[in-house]
Every structure is written in C-alpha cells, then in structure tokens.
Amino acid sequence: MTALRVTVWNEGVHETTQPDIAAIYPNGIHGAIAEGLREVLGDDVVARTATLADPEHGLSEEVLADTDVLLWWGHIAHDQVSDEVVERVRQHVLGGMGLIVLHSGHFSKIFIRMLGTTCSLRWRNPEGGERELVWTVNPTHPIAEGVEQPIVIEAQEMYGEFFDIPTPDDLVFISSFTGGEVFRSGVTFTRGRGRIFYFSPGDQEYPVYFHPQVRRVLANGVRWAAPSPGPRQAPAVSNPQPVGSGSPA
Amino acid sequence: MTALRVTVWNEGVHETTQPDIAAIYPNGIHGAIAEGLREVLGDDVVARTATLADPEHGLSEEVLADTDVLLWWGHIAHDQVSDEVVERVRQHVLGGMGLIVLHSGHFSKIFIRMLGTTCSLRWRNPEGGERELVWTVNPTHPIAEGVEQPIVIEAQEMYGEFFDIPTPDDLVFISSFTGGEVFRSGVTFTRGRGRIFYFSPGDQEYPVYFHPQVRRVLANGVRWAAPSPGPRQAPAVSNPQPVGSGSPA
Amino acid sequence: MTALRVTVWNEGVHETTQPDIAAIYPNGIHGAIAEGLREVLGDDVVARTATLADPEHGLSEEVLADTDVLLWWGHIAHDQVSDEVVERVRQHVLGGMGLIVLHSGHFSKIFIRMLGTTCSLRWRNPEGGERELVWTVNPTHPIAEGVEQPIVIEAQEMYGEFFDIPTPDDLVFISSFTGGEVFRSGVTFTRGRGRIFYFSPGDQEYPVYFHPQVRRVLANGVRWAAPSPGPRQAPAVSNPQPVGSGSPA
Amino acid sequence: MTALRVTVWNEGVHETTQPDIAAIYPNGIHGAIAEGLREVLGDDVVARTATLADPEHGLSEEVLADTDVLLWWGHIAHDQVSDEVVERVRQHVLGGMGLIVLHSGHFSKIFIRMLGTTCSLRWRNPEGGERELVWTVNPTHPIAEGVEQPIVIEAQEMYGEFFDIPTPDDLVFISSFTGGEVFRSGVTFTRGRGRIFYFSPGDQEYPVYFHPQVRRVLANGVRWAAPSPGPRQAPAVSNPQPVGSGSPA
Numbered sequence: 001m002t003a004l005r006v007t008v009w010n011e012g013v014h015e016t017t018q019p020d021i022a023a024i025y026p027n028g029i030h031g032a033i034a035e036g037l038r039e040v041l042g043d044d045v046v047a048r049t050a051t052l053a054d055p056e057h058g059l060s061e062e063v064l065a066d067t068d069v070l071l072w073w074g075h076i077a078h079d080q081v082s083d084e085v086v087e088r089v090r091q092h093v094l095g096g097m098g099l100i101v102l103h104s105g106h107f108s109k110i111f112i113r114m115l116g117t118t119c120s121l122r123w124r125n126p127e128g129g130e131r132e133l134v135w136t137v138n139p140t141h142p143i144a145e146g147v148e149q150p151i152v153i154e155a156q157e158m159y160g161e162f163f164d165i166p167t168p169d170d171l172v173f174i175s176s177f178t179g180g181e182v183f184r185s186g187v188t189f190t191r192g193r194g195r196i197f198y199f200s201p202g203d204q205e206y207p208v209y210f211h212p213q214v215r216r217v218l219a220n221g222v223r224w225a226a227p228s229p230g231p232r233q234a235p236a237v238s239n240p241q242p243v244g245s246g247s248p249a
Numbered sequence: 250m251t252a253l254r255v256t257v258w259n260e261g262v263h264e265t266t267q268p269d270i271a272a273i274y275p276n277g278i279h280g281a282i283a284e285g286l287r288e289v290l291g292d293d294v295v296a297r298t299a300t301l302a303d304p305e306h307g308l309s310e311e312v313l314a315d316t317d318v319l320l321w322w323g324h325i326a327h328d329q330v331s332d333e334v335v336e337r338v339r340q341h342v343l344g345g346m347g348l349i350v351l352h353s354g355h356f357s358k359i360f361i362r363m364l365g366t367t368c369s370l371r372w373r374n375p376e377g378g379e380r381e382l383v384w385t386v387n388p389t390h391p392i393a394e395g396v397e398q399p400i401v402i403e404a405q406e407m408y409g410e411f412f413d414i415p416t417p418d419d420l421v422f423i424s425s426f427t428g429g430e431v432f433r434s435g436v437t438f439t440r441g442r443g444r445i446f447y448f449s450p451g452d453q454e455y456p457v458y459f460h461p462q463v464r465r466v467l468a469n470g471v472r473w474a475a476p477s478p479g480p481r482q483a484p485a486v487s488n489p490q491p492v493g494s495g496s497p498a
Numbered sequence: 499m500t501a502l503r504v505t506v507w508n509e510g511v512h513e514t515t516q517p518d519i520a521a522i523y524p525n526g527i528h529g530a531i532a533e534g535l536r537e538v539l540g541d542d543v544v545a546r547t548a549t550l551a552d553p554e555h556g557l558s559e560e561v562l563a564d565t566d567v568l569l570w571w572g573h574i575a576h577d578q579v580s581d582e583v584v585e586r587v588r589q590h591v592l593g594g595m596g597l598i599v600l601h602s603g604h605f606s607k608i609f610i611r612m613l614g615t616t617c618s619l620r621w622r623n624p625e626g627g628e629r630e631l632v633w634t635v636n637p638t639h640p641i642a643e644g645v646e647q648p649i650v651i652e653a654q655e656m657y658g659e660f661f662d663i664p665t666p667d668d669l670v671f672i673s674s675f676t677g678g679e680v681f682r683s684g685v686t687f688t689r690g691r692g693r694i695f696y697f698s699p700g701d702q703e704y705p706v707y708f709h710p711q712v713r714r715v716l717a718n719g720v721r722w723a724a725p726s727p728g729p730r731q732a733p734a735v736s737n738p739q740p741v742g743s744g745s746p747a
Numbered sequence: 748m749t750a751l752r753v754t755v756w757n758e759g760v761h762e763t764t765q766p767d768i769a770a771i772y773p774n775g776i777h778g779a780i781a782e783g784l785r786e787v788l789g790d791d792v793v794a795r796t797a798t799l800a801d802p803e804h805g806l807s808e809e810v811l812a813d814t815d816v817l818l819w820w821g822h823i824a825h826d827q828v829s830d831e832v833v834e835r836v837r838q839h840v841l842g843g844m845g846l847i848v849l850h851s852g853h854f855s856k857i858f859i860r861m862l863g864t865t866c867s868l869r870w871r872n873p874e875g876g877e878r879e880l881v882w883t884v885n886p887t888h889p890i891a892e893g894v895e896q897p898i899v900i901e902a903q904e905m906y907g908e909f910f911d912i913p914t915p916d917d918l919v920f921i922s923s924f925t926g927g928e929v930f931r932s933g934v935t936f937t938r939g940r941g942r943i944f945y946f947s948p949g950d951q952e953y954p955v956y957f958h959p960q961v962r963r964v965l966a967n968g969v970r971w972a973a974p975s976p977g978p979r980q981a982p983a984v985s986n987p988q989p990v991g992s993g994s995p996a
Contacts, residue, residue: 122738
C-alpha cells in the first residue's frame with residue numbers, strides 16, 4: 001500500500017495571536033492533527049500542513065493534485081479564504097479528493113459551498129467548557145472501527161441541534177453535552193467522486209486533538225475518505241451513442 | 250376528510266397488576282394515548298383500544314381491516330402475543346396500515362419481525378428516572394410540525410445507543426438523558442406499502458402520555474403514518490409482458 | 499385549506515425564438531405547466547408565471563415572499579440568470595419555500611448552488627426522441643400517489659446515469675429509455691427548511707407537460723413541497739443557555 | 748492481510764436435475780462463483796462451497812463461525828431450507844458476518860427474515876432472455892470500483908420494479924432490460940453488525956457468473972461485506988451506570 005498523502009489545513013490565527021491558545025497548541029492545531037495522524041497511521045500516511053498565511057493559503061493546484069485527503073480547520077478567518085482557492089478545492093473534491101471538515105469549519109466557505117445549506121447550529125462555551133460524550137450509532141462504519149463507546153472529552157465547546165446540513169449519507173456519531181444538547185457530531189457525505197467527513201470535536205481552547213480517541217477517529221476518517229483508484233476527475237456531461245450501436249459510446 | 254381510524258394496542262398488564270402504575274394510568278396506557286389523540290385531532294380521529302387479554306388480542310382481521318394506524322405498547326408480555334396475530338399485523342402493515350411502536354415496544358415481536366435486527370439498546374431506570382430532552386433534527390418533517398425544541402420530559406427511563414435498528418428512512422428526534430446518553434428517539438421506516446414510526450418516550454412509571462408535546466408528536470405520527478388511498482394490499486410478484494407489447498401487462 | 503401559491507418560472511427563450519417549439523408550447527412551457535397544475539389541483543392552487551425577460555426575472559422579493567412553491571425550467575440561458583436572484587431564491591428555499599426543478603434545470607445555477615455537485619449527466623436526443631418509461635420505486639411516497647406504473651412518454655430526450663447529485667433523501671422514480679439507459683428521474687432533497695423535488699421528464703421539443711401523468715406528478719410534487727406552517731426563516735446560529743437554567747433559552 | 752474466508756451456498760437443485768443447466772454450470776452455480784472469486788481475489792480469498800443436500804445444508808455452527816462472508820443462491824427450494832439454519836445464519840449476520848444474496852435469493856427465507864418485507868418483484872423470462880445493462884449510480888462506492896459503465900449482460904431473466912425491499916443504505920447499481928423495465932440491481936443494507944449486499948444478475952439459464960464484470964462486482968462485494976475486526980457478536984441489551992459514575996459501565 002502506498003502511503004496516504006494528507007494535507008492538514010488550518011487558518012492558524014488563534015495560535016499566532018493568542019498566547020493562551022498557543023500554549024495549548026504549540027505546533028498549531030494543524031501540527032497537533034498531523035502528529036496524531038502519524039501516531040496512528042505510521043508509515044501509511046505522509047502528512048503535510050498548510051495555513052491561511054501561506055501563498056495561495058498553501059493550497060496551490062500542485063499541492064491539491066498531490067493530496068489524497070484534505071483536513072480543514074478554520075474559525076475566525078473564514079472570510080479571508082479566497083473564493084478562487086475555495087473553488088479549486090471544490091473541484092478537487094468533486095474529482096475524488098477526500099475532505100474532512102473539523103469543528104468550527106462548519107461555517108467555512110468550502111463546507112457551505114459543498115452542502116448548500118446554512119450549516120448553522122446552536123453553541124455555548126461556558127468557562128471551562130462542557131463535557132462531551134461522543135456515541136457511536138453506526139458500529140459497522142469504518143470510521144467507528146476501534147473507537148470507545150462513548151468517547152469522553154472532559155472539556156469542549158457545546159454544539160447543538162438543529163444543525164442545518166443536508167441529510168448525511170451516514171450518521172456515525174452523536175454527541176451529548178453537560179447542558180443536555182445533542183449534536184450529529186460525525187457525519188459523511190459524497191459529492192461528485194469525493195467523500196466528505198465532518199467531525200465536530202476540536203475547539204481551539206481545549207486540547208481535544210491530543211485525545212487518543214479523537215486521533216483514532218481522524219485516522220479512520222482519512223482512510224475512509226481516501227479516493228478510489230483512477231484519475232482526479234469530476235463527473236462531466238457526455239453525449240454518447242446507445243450501447244451496442246456500433247458507434248463509440 | 251374522513252376521520253382516521255386508529256387502534257391503540259396495549260398489553261395492559263402493568264395497570265392491572267401494579268396499583269402504583271394503575272394510579273398513573275387509571276384508564277390504562279392505551280386509554281391515555283387514545284385520549285391524547287382525541288384531544289389533538291378532535292373529529293379527525295376515531296380511536297379505539299385493544300389489549301392482550303381481548304380475544305385474538307383485540308386484533309382480529311376485521312379490526313385490522315378497519316384500522317388506518319395501529320399504535321403498539323408492550324413491555325413484559327411480548328412473549329404472550331401469538332405469532333398468528335403478529336403475522337396478521339405484519340401483512341396489514343405491508344399492505345399499507347400505519348404502525349407506531351412505542352417505548353418498550355422496541356422488543357415486541359412485530360417490531361423485530363418488521364426490522365430484522367435485535368432492536369436491543371442500553372437502558373437505566375434510577376429512582377425517580379432521568380430527565381429526557383427530545384431534540385428535533387429534521388424540522389421540515391411532518392412529525393415535527395409544531396413541536397417545541399426541545400421537548401422536556403422531567404422523568405423517564407433512560408434509553409441509549411447503540412440502538413440496533415436498520416438505518417431509518419428519516420431520523421426526526423434525538424434524545425439526551427441526565428446520565429449523558431443519547432438515543433435516536435423518533436425514527437421512521439417504510440416496509441411494503443406501510444409506514445412505521447418508532448417513538449421512545451413513554452415508560453409505565455411516568456405520566457409521559459399526558460405530556461402535551463408527546464401527544465402532539467403522536468398525533469402528527471398518526472397523520473403521517475396513515476395509508477395512501479387504495480386497497481389494503483401487500484406488494485406481490487408479477488409476470489407481465491413488456492409495456493406496449495400488445496398483450497395485457 | 500388555503501390555496502397553494504405557486505410560481506412557475508421559465509427562461510422562455512425557446513418559445514420566443516424557435517417557431518417549431520412555440521407551436522408545441524403556444525403559451526410557453528410555463529403556461530403549459532401552470533395549466534396542468536390548475537387542471538389537477540383546481541381551487542387548491544393559485545399559479546402565476548414568471549420568465550427571464552421580466553424585471554428581476556419576475557422573482558422579486560415580493561413575489562418570492564408570496565410563493566409557497568417555485569417551479570424552475572431553464573435550458574440555454576442559465577448564465578443569464580443573475581447571481582443576485584439566485585441567492586434570493588436560495589434564501590427563500592432555506593427558509594421553507596418549496597422548489598421543483600425540471601428537466602434541463604439540472605444545470606441551472608440554483609440547482610447546482612443548492613446541491614453543491616456538478617449535476618452533470620449523460621444525454622442523447624435522436625430525431626424523434628426516445629421512449630421514456632418512468633417507474634415508481636417508492637409507491638408510498640406522496641409524490642407517487644395515483645401515478646400509473648409505468649408512465650409511458652412516447653418521445654423524450656434521453657437523460658442517463660451517472661447523474662452527479664448528492665444521495666437524495668427519497669428516490670421516487672427511475673426512468674429507462676429506448677437506448678437502454680436508466681436515470682433517477684424523480685428525487686427529493688431537503689435543504690434548510692425547504693423541500694426540493696427534481697423531475698426530469700419535459701424537453702422543449704416534446705409535449706411532455708401536456709401528459710396527464712406528468713401533470714399528476716407535478717401536482718403531487720407541489721403538494722409535497724409546500725412549506726410547513728410558520729414564518730419564512732432560514733435556520734440561524736444561536737447561543738442559548740442550557741435548558742432549565744433559569745435564563746431565557 | 749489474512750485471506751477472506753468465504754462460503755458460497757447454493758441450493759444446487761437445478762444443476763443436479765436439469766442437464767441443460769448442468770451444461771451451463773458443470774461445477775454448479777456455487778462452483779462458478781467460487782472460481783470467479785479466486786480468479787479476481789487470488790490469495791486474498793479462501794472460498795469453500797456448501798449446498799442444500801449437505802448435512803445441516805453445509806452451514807453448521809462451525810462453518811459459519813469460520814466464515815467472513817456468505818454468498819447465497821437459491822430458487823426452487825427455498826422452502827426446504829430449515830428454519831433452524833436460517834436463524835443460525837441470521838445470528839451470524841447480526842454478529843458481523845457479511846451476507847451476499849444473489850438473484851432469485853430475493854425470495855430466500857434468510858433475505859425476507861433480515862429485511863421484513865415481501866421482497867417481491869416483477870419478472871419475465873422470454874426465450875433467449877433479455878439484455879440487461881447494469882449502470883453504476885454510486886461511482887465512489889467500493890463495490891463499484893473498477894466496474895465498466897454499463898455492464899452488458901447479453902441474456903438474462905428480467906427483474907423489474909417495484910422491488911419490495913426497505914430503502915437500502917446504498918444504491919449502487921440500477922439495471923435496465925430490453926423490455927424497458929428498471930431494477931435496483933445492486934443494493935446494500937446493514938443489520939446488527941453485519942453488512943448485506945444484494946446483486947440481482949445471475950439466472951441459472953445463462954452463464955452470468957462467468958462474466959468478468961459480474962465476477963468483479965462479487966469480489967468487490969466480498970471485500971466490502973467482510974466484518975470489522977472483533978468477536979462475532981450480535982448487539983445486546985445492557986443496563987450500565989452513567990459514564991463517570993464510579994461504577995463499572
């Protein structure tokens with residue numbers, strides 16, 4: 001098996017402007033995620049990172065063409081992501097690149113563009129956060145393989161329903177929070193030839209991406225979202241002759 | 250509009266053998282449910298009741314043929330329901346009769362027979378119960394119409410995931426409980442020509458079926474599960490000629 | 499019941515520039531569709547029409563606010579629809595307005611914007627067209643109520659798979675064509691609070707919108723896509739206190 | 748990777764009683780299927796076979812416990828399969844064993860028992876059969892990997908809609924036939940911890956199981972249906988303490 005080529009994208013603003021968050025994520029949120037993937041997947045993965053501040057946000061045509069699965073973390077700078085890059089990412093997803101959108105990425109341009117809805121939700125972040133329990137409701141799904149029932153995250157921002165997304169292809173995880181809310185915290189979609197996984201745990205104020213079970217989920221997600229063999233190519237219109245008509249289809 | 254013909258079935262064992270439960274449901278669980286439907290639907294519904302102790306459990310061919318939607322509550326006497334009646338009910342569901350299965354009815358013969366899985370789950374019933382919050386995750390679904398976000402049920406038995414059911418057609422409600430569990434508490438299925446709705450709130454120890462919002466959900470469920478026009482007829486095998494072949498299809 | 503307020507939108511270019519098509523649809527494609535809805539739904543519908551050439555394409559804020567269900571037919575002028583109007587329509591759909599997209603509308607801006615995919619497909623239109631058979635695969639769905647199995651459309655443009663759409667909420671119809679292709683010709687989606695129905699029969703070169711069964715499907719679709727009671731309001735982010743915390747939620 | 752342990756079950760009646768069919772399938776339908784799996788999967792599979800005439804139909808507890816994926820072909824002897832064996836197979840599927848049901852197996856006891864519906868359909872088998880085209884409608888699904896669009900099967904029995912099954916988890920293939928019918932010919936379900944794939948091509952009168960593309964689909968299906976790691980264990984009811992309550996969960 002060839003190693004999976006992963007790019008972890010992070011806007012990277014909190015860590016460079018807020019010392020308290022830099023203390024939690026000294027290598028950035030992207031760094032912590034990439035380390036987690038290497039920890040779980042070992043030689044099966046080659047993980048690079050990219051951030052908003054990089055030229056073309058680090059998401060040039062070359063980088064995307066060399067990426068099997070792209071992870072996306074953003075929060076306070078969604079608007080600063082260029083529409084051109086968003087459309088480039090979308091074309092790669094339609095052509096087969098996997099996309100994993102994390103936590104506050106629910107409001108990213110790329111997520112809203114792929115799904116078409118507002119992607120709005122209910123949230124709350126009291127001092128110290130709330131305990132999140134992540135329950136598996138689809139135990140045969142590859143993304144749930146080897147995951148504890150439930151995952152216990154001691155401190156997290158609360159995300160609650162109604163989460164305005166299209167009906168997912170697969171509902172893998174549902175979370176509850178101390179305050180009583182529930183959230184569809186692990187959901188999958190297919191768009192064009194690309195697989196999309198949204199996973200909500202992971203706020204910048206809490207060390208969620210160091211949690212071994214969260215790392216397991218993201219590693220499973222990367223395996224699941226990896227493209228099928230074949231060229232990176234979005235579905236396209238065609239005007240064929242009937243099958244068996246003698247003319248080339 | 251002709252009134253919907255509803256039959257509320259209850260095993261009716263708790264209320265006749267346990268005075269504390271009879272005190273909560275003096276007219277039986279079936280009585281409370283039927284009253285709730287009349288309260289919400291008024292002249293749009295004609296609700297009768299039937300119990301395990303009735304001849305043929307009150308579910309003769311005649312009664313089922315005269316029923317648009319059957320509600321099912323059972324708990325400690327699932328085994329006493331005759332296989333013949335279960336198969337009769339199944340045939341009516343396949344032919345178009347709506348079926349609403351309630352709470353501990355998840356372990357009824359008819360539910361397991363229609364779904365094929367174990368229908369097992371996680372449960373807990375501490376002294377005084379736990380608070381259940383019922384969250385709508387599909388606000389455009391007819392069963393969620395006019396329902397508060399969330400429904401607050403002060404005391405309930407806890408039901409938690411993993412709930413071993415097939416992937417539902419529609420996931421309408423997800424509940425959380427004081428102890429942190431989550432549960433897909435409102436789910437729909439189609440089997441043959443029949444619509445099935447499972448709704449989990451409603452333990453015999455708590456007056457859940459008097460809750461106005463629970464009554465609203467059940468009334469919406471009855472409307473939703475009502476059959477399309479046409480004869481009560483399960484899909485059947487056929488051996489037709491091709492369309493337009495001149496022979497009768 | 500209050501009458502359903504329907505707006506039938508058509509780009510209206512073929513009928514005004516090609517006499518052969520004007521001969522098939524003397525009142526325009528929009529006119530034929532609106533007549534069909536009136537024929538089936540009678541006083542239950544008030545149908546108006548709008549076209550590309552109208553100011554704001556006939557889709558002002560006032561018109562949309564007064565529309566329960568919008569039908570959309572377009573083909574050669576998708577690019578001429580203003581982005582501002584598309585976004586306005588999208589907001590109304592997210593807020594609850596029903597949307598029915600027809601035939602070549604699969605490539606309309608609004609459909610692609612709501613679904614996120616390329617919406618590409620396979621097509622062929624030989625002289626005289628191909629026979630399309632529309633098969634119901636979900637007989638309990640409200641959109642299939644009273645519809646013949648199959649609908650026989652003697653002449654149509656062929657649309658075939660792969661049709662690049664997200665997995666639909668409900669698959670209602672599958673078509674076959676003389677040349678052997680198949681197509682998911684009747685599919686539903688929910689986006690925000692709005693219901694979307696795509697139905698593929700209906701090319702400008704064939705009198706499909708006069709077909710009684712096609713008219714039945716569109717009338718069923720209008721009933722199904724009509725909004726639930728309540729204000730026209732897209733889901734929005736909120737930051738509530740926990741339930742029962744004493745503070746307003 | 749350990750080799751997948753596959754058991755191909757066939758009632759094996761046609762081949763032993765009808766010389767014309769024995770001539771098509773000299774090693775039995777089960778033999779042809781097993782050969783196809785070995786051809787495509789090589790050392791990744793160990794395929795054994797079993798038939799109705801074997802003791803316990805060749806499906807003892809020992810055999811099933813040693814089986815990752817069971818393929819099922821039956822037609823005229825469904826009634827002769829013992830209920831005890833059917834329930835044994837069901838328990839293994841609920842516990843994680845993959846199940847692939849083929850063609851006329853739609854009317855097998857195990858398929859109906861897992862799905863709950865009548866599994867009825869429309870069929871026709873004119874002299875020489877009809878051409879079946881199998882179209883992929885979910886190109887990212889693992890079962891569609893490397894499969895031609897469409898698969899052309901020159902002669903087959905026709906199976907048409909309405910096919911009375913629950914809404915599948917995934918719709919992978921739709922077939923058309925010379926007579927114009929369509930059929931959801933490749934569908935997946937999850938029941939308990941087990942994955943189920945139904946694939947309709949494969950009548951005893953035609954050499955369908957020698958078709959390279961059909962063999963590809965079945966090999967893909969075996970890979971997809973293989974269990975996740977872990978013990979063979981159906982979901983079961985549990986009565987845990989709350990998470991973090993200090994008592995064992």
